[in-house]
Amino acid sequence: MHNPPRLLLVDDVAENLVLLEAIFTPEGYATRSAGTGADALRIARAEVPDLVLLDVLMPGQDGFAVCRALRADAATRFIPVIMVTALNELEDRIQGLEAGADDFISKPFSDDLLLAKVRSLLKLKQSRDELEALKTDFANMIVHDLRMPTHAILGLAELLREDSAGGDARRMLELIITSARKIDQQITDFLEASRLEAGRLKLQLRAEDVVALARRAMDQARPGGRARQIRLELDAPSELVARVDGDRLGHVFLNLIQNAMKFSPAGGTVTVRIGPVGDRIEVTVDDEGPGIPETDAAALFEKYIQGERRTGGVGLGLFICKTIVEAHGGRIRAENRPGGGARFRFELPLQPPVQS
Structure with missing residues (x-):
């Protein structure tokens, strides 16, 4: 937990945000304000506050939708949420609980009651942390x-x-x-x-031939596919240089290629494509397997998640790939190919951002 604790205050009425800040600031809390559900989600994902105080009745994305989105994201899943509402109906409270709210407070409320609820949830969060x-x-x-x-x-x-x-x-x-x-x-x-x-990933950036890294990973993976006659193909220019951590990016290539081989049928082909797209590099790894079930797509890059695409591992490989790619300033996603099979696609900037 942060010191002092960080609270995200979400309300579409600016006057209400001013009142909430006046309650929490003298008590030593750090506050951030958001006037829309979209802003709240953006701040929550970027800063991961210790608690969210969330108004229910907002235009567009209401508090229920924001709470569901927070719970669906691995980075914000365990942030305590208090819903601030003028609704007193049991059905509305049930809807809030189903969305993932930890507590409610009804308008108008006393400052002391609100502070007590916040302190209680922060203590629980600290114990969990x-x-x-x-x-x-x-x-x-x-x-x-x-x-x-x-x-x-x-x-x-x-x-x-x-x-x-x-x-x-x-x-x-x-x-x-x-x-x-x-x-x-x-x-x-x-x-x-x-x-x-733990945030201990420090990239060792230097000029590397990304195509050579892919070839090396394919050579490492190839013996594992011989028994089932899995073919590995590379569609790439002869050379494509970028500032990357070669060891880490090689790990990403190897992991994605081995993952594709596991889901390819005997005699199938795994194809790696690499090419420049503007100021970025795009890489795709295609397999000819059963594709990605819709139930798995959202959580595929989370820790310990395997879903129906089980590999026999512990569900960390794709989480590691995502973290390494994002540390380079890139992004990674998975999708089903039009002709069948899965496609893992990631993009990297030719010049990654400066590390803090």
Whole structure:
């Protein structure tokens, strides 16, 4: 939680916003005001306040719609929301609860009651934040401790494979090595996601050939598709240079290509296309699989989300891709191809923004 706590005040009547600021500012709260639902969502996503005080009756996007949008976004999902309303009907309160409101206060209200409700929800938020931090620290410790034995299993199994004459023993060792590598990748993804969430992503920007990064990722991914005869094709100029973090962007390419291979049928083709579009680079990765179910589309890039497009992982790969692309000043999305299959598309500026 911020210090001092940040409150987002949302009301289409300017006089009401002035009154609310007069209540909270002397109590030591930092406030931001929004006069429309669209402005409220923009500020909430950019600044992630500690609490939202939300008027229900607003033209255009009313408080119910704003609350639903806050709850649908991973960045704002857990922000406490108090709805300020002149409505007293039980049906309206039920609608607010269904939209995701944490509490209500009816107009006219006393300053003391409003402040008490805000303090109560902020205490709950602080407790949740502390619990989440404790959980994350504990999980990081466990994952770090798992890495060493996993590497030991992998190393010993590879040594035994070299000494193995073949037959069932060699096949079992191959299974052990494959499984250990999968666990090691999941550990890597978890630690990477934790670093990204904690804001510890520092890009090492330099001039890189983005096409060469894609080729390298395809070479890394190609052995995994041989058994099912998955073809990898690249449609790109011979060279396209941009200022990027080559290691991080290579991770994005590898993740998207491997993801596409998993959903492609035997004998299918995964196509990577790269090209300049104005002052940006556009990349698409196409597969010939079943496409993306509508129920999965909205949450596809969130943590631990797999939906019907299950990959057998822990649901971190696309979250990591999104975070890396956005750190470069780009954007990423997924869509269904007109001819069938899925398409993952991301854009990057040729010259990324300066990091703070």
